[in-house]
Amino acid sequence: MDVGRLVAGRYRLRGRVGAGAMGVVWQALDERLDRVVALKQLVVPEGADPVAAVGRAAREARIAARLQHPNAVTVHDVVQDEGKPVLVMEYLPARTLAELIARGPLPAERVATIGAQVAGALAAAHAAGIVHRDVKPGNVLLTDDGTAKITDFGIARAVGDVTVTRTGLLAGTPAFLSPEVARGGEPVHASDVFALGGTLYAAVEGRPPFGDGDNAIALLHAVAAGRFPPPTRAGPLTDVLAELLRTDPAARPTMAQAADRLRALTATRPAATRLDLNPADLAPRPPDRSPAAPPTAPAPAWSADPQRAHPTALAPRPARTGRVGLVAVAAAAVVGLVVLALVLTNGNRSADDTAGASAPAPSATTAASAPGDDPGPARLEQAVAEYYALLPKNTAQAWDRLGPGLRAQGRPQYEKSWREVKALTVSSPPATAGADTVTVGIDLTGPGGGKTRESHRLRLVVQGGTPLIDADEVLSSQRIDDADDDHEDKKKDDDRKRGGGKSGEG
Incomplete structure (x- = not known):
């Protein structure tokens, strides 16, 4: 791709914005609608079928396009260029959370602010049946006004990133995978919850929970074991991270509950500085009807370094019956x-919005x-x-x-x-x-x-x-x-005609 080039007959390239493991991002002008967009040319893994990659990207883009949320980057279109899939997305002048982390750890209060927004968007996605699959600091965009947006829904699956290939080699980094995915399981909603926890952990500590070494296989084993040091800089975020990073997927909160926990940490801040919240999030919300974590024995919040004989443990919290992000349910609309x-x-x-303070919340x-x-x-x-x-x-x-x-x-x-x-x-x-x-x-x-x-x-x-x-x-x-199907129908029709002619001749 070169500046000035026209892609798919309508997107005029203006300049390269950045590049990552999954593709190169360009700023472009949609000449048909006269709007600035971002074009992401996806990298097709070596040895992969480019036609199949284009098909996967198109399917994932169609799913992602269903989500419309103020904290999620909107997908407008998916096109082909030189046989490679190109995503057309909302253009957002922003930095990634990964860029900020590279400069050093962020204050816990700011991380809670970012996490509340991202969790709200992911809760909306989950309510719409969408699993992100690749939540990590590089996929969180931050604007100058404090808005955080999550991007690249489903792209990891579309291009084969963070997977074990047919040759047994690892593609991508597993630093933010959940233990169940590292063991070979399919990503589910709970996997996104863990990945969000890992992302916020990295933001407040300055490094991912399982480290960021170059040996991807060793890192994968560490993730699968679920052992990492407890945070030391998280402050009020510590309990929330403990919940999000539980090894057992069933013991983690839902994404809507995670959004509630994070919003609660920002509730005492002056309204003028609460850039993490959208107006819709401030409205009264119906109770969370997602299944709460089973009231079993408390799961370890994390497996601390091997020297610690007794890892910290937190009892699962009951689901809150008060505010549960309107965006979460609004996602059902999406x-x-x-x-x-x-x-x-x-x-x-009229939903039963009340639940006794001491009695367990009804299903x-x-x-x-x-x-x-x-x-x-x-x-x-x-x-x-x-x-x-x-x-x-x-x-x-x-x-x-x-x-x-x-x-x-x-x-x-x-x-x-x-x-x-x-x-x-x-x-x-x-x-x-x-x-x-x-x-x-x-x-x-x-x-x-x-x-x-x-x-x-x-x-x-x-x-x-x-x-x-x-x-x-x-x-x-x-x-x-x-x-x-059309070919098969035509073949059957031709066979019938041939069969009819023969019986007529006989």
């Missing part, structure tokens, strides 16, 4: 094509239903089937079948998210996967006729015996190649 908000039957519901299902209201697996599956039978045409009736978690997005946003969907068919029938969980496969047809096949996990709540779809997680999303 379920653009991903908005597989699931719920059933009419019914305005989403028990809070909405009385004893004997359990509809059973068949009714849950029927509720999901009936919901999708209404879409994408009857969004008004479908809206009546949503629970409070998905309704938090607002009806205008919900209806907007379905306008780009021209048709929907169920590819895999609803099947219960738990007491309040149903999995389902759907095929979505876009305005241009392109089809996407997605697998979803839906969580339902019950009110008055009626199941309502309250949360939606996208487990997978892939473009369906209609060309093979």
Whole structure:
């Protein structure tokens, strides 16, 4: 790429902004819309199929584009240039958190400010079924006015970064991986929580939890073991880091809960200096209905250096029933094509926002239903089937079948998210996967006729015996190649014609 060059017929390169392990970033002018954008030309790993890399990048970009949040960099488009994928993103004059850390540790108060914003964006992504997969200081952008934005959603998977290749070699750095991913597991929401903890640890201590040595394999082993020294500069952040960096994924807080913890640390600061908070975050919020960590034996906050015989341990905190980031639930709204908000039957519901100070917080299902209201697996599956039978045409009736978690997005946003969907068919029938969980496969047809096949996990709540779809997680999303289907149909048609001719001649 060179300055002045036109990419994809509309993006005029103005200058190179920076480069990293996954690509080179340019500032460009979108001549069609007359706006400044950032172009990221992704690096295709040596020996990888560039066509497959372009396809992966396009799929990940489509997923990332569903997220619209003030603390997440917006993805506008994905194009090809010289056979390589190029992401078109919001341009943001900013420095990375990694650049700041390179100058020395940051004050704990400032780190809490940054963490509150990033956690809010990630909570919104999680509510929309999006896993970032590569949360690290280099992917956190900071502007001069104190705004923090997370970028590069899903790009690690698109280009094969931070993975073990077919030859057994490690690509990328595992410094901010979670232990379960370092052991070969698939990144999930809890993995992002750990990575955020590692990012904030690095910001306040000046180095990642597991060090930053050049031997990636040795570092991977250290991450997998989950042992690192406790922070010494974290101050009020110490307890929060202990929760985020628990080795057991089930013992970590949800990202929405993490955002709450971090916001609480900034609550005593003067309003004029609270640049970490967005106006939406200051509004009263409904209770967090994400499953709380199980009340099992307390997990070690960290495994300190080997000389310490007794690592620090903290008991899991119960989920807060007060404010739970509006952005977190608002992300459910961002379920653009991903908005597989699931719920059933009419019914305005007022959520039970109160919980006794000493009594354990009720689960989403028990809070909405009385004893004997359990509809059973068949009714849950029927509720999901009936919901999708209404879409994408009857969004008004479908809206009546949503629970409070998905309704938090607002009806205008919900209806907007379905306008780009021209048709929907169920590819895999609803099947219960738990007491309040149903999995389902759907095929979505876009305005241009392109089809996407997605697998979803839906969580339902019950009110008055009626199941309502309250949360939606996208487990997978892939473009369906209609060309093979068309070819097969044509082949069958030709065979029928040939067969008919022969019988006529006989």
